[in-house]
Amino acid sequence: MSSTGHSYHSAKHELGHLCSHHVDLGLSLAGFECGCLERALCGYKCIHGAWHTSAKLPITLPLLRRLAAAVDTFSDLSACNHAVFKAAFTLSFACFLCLGEVVWDWHTNPAVVLRIGSVELAADHAIITLPVSKTDPFRLGIKVVAPLVGSPECPIAHLCHLLSGRPSSAPLFGLGPSGADPLPRSSFIAVLRRAIAFTGHSFRRGAATWVAHLGASPETIQCLGCWNSDCFQCYVDHSASERCDLSIAALFSVRDSPLVPDSASWQDMGAT
Known part of the structure; x- marks a missing residue:
């Protein structure tokens, strides 16, 4: 793998496939379980390092x-x-x-x-x-x-x-x-x-991310991306300034409040 320029992550991934084939074919897994392969991978990583991968950034x-x-x-x-x-x-x-x-x-x-x-x-x-x-x-x-x-x-x-x-x-x-x-x-x-x-x-x-930035509703994003669930929300990235505004609005908008909120879902720690 070293001679072909494989990265550490690629080598680990392909060895995982090889192990899976051994399981499917009913072959011995002794070589994968003895610890030698794990130490070899650690050495491979020390010698070649883990290559920097391109960021999964949104294309607007x-x-x-x-x-x-x-x-x-x-x-x-x-x-x-x-x-x-x-x-x-x-x-x-x-x-x-x-x-x-x-x-x-x-x-x-x-x-x-x-x-x-x-x-x-x-x-x-x-x-x-x-x-x-x-x-x-x-x-x-x-x-x-x-x-x-x-x-x-x-x-x-x-x-x-x-x-x-x-x-x-x-x-x-x-x-x-x-x-x-x-x-x-x-x-x-x-x-x-x-x-x-x-x-x-x-x-x-x-x-x-782009349509969310333009104010599209969650239903619109879900429809355009053909998502069958709300997992599309994991694909929407927010900038640092947007996260800052959300943090201020969600955490620091109300400064004067009881020490423990008056709600059944909260336990008054002072009463126990």
Whole structure:
């Protein structure tokens, strides 16, 4: 793993997978339980360290605009690949998409790769059918809507470049001269980090944070992100100033009050 440049966390993660396979196959776990492997991992960490990972920061609309502009400056990307990355980034933001709903990975089932035929254009929006989604555990397919907003961060404008003259079976985000290679996770993250040093998780988190910042109701955020529960609240980040205001309002707005609140849920410690 050292020769291939694996980080400590990556090595630990892959060894965990290996242990899981041993359990599934009924093989001996003696090598994992004797303590030697744990000490080896500690030594690996001491030698190579734990790499700094990019922060899971929210991509807001102004940052999305900067991201799209940065992609245009990458001279090592072809014009077609420019369009692919900008379409993938803007669609991820507009539809609150997770990374796994956009990219291809080595273990991805080809049947769940987004295709040209997954997109249905209308006058002022596009409907994208996601064959796989975190919010669709039974793999029935889920439809998301991308609006036509007429600006550099408009997902429809970038999608139209990808749809023109391509068969419905072709990957929607296809790289290479022929556009036949699905966009891999590694390329998506590499370009994102190169442009603004963010991670793939930033789009869904960023979209939720941005609409909350603009005053959207919890019901609106839940609807736009296709959340089935209130777990979306974990995706909404608040700035230090917002947390300061919340703290003042919640903790310090009333200064004169009984030592112990007059409520059945509180016990008068002086009476015991």
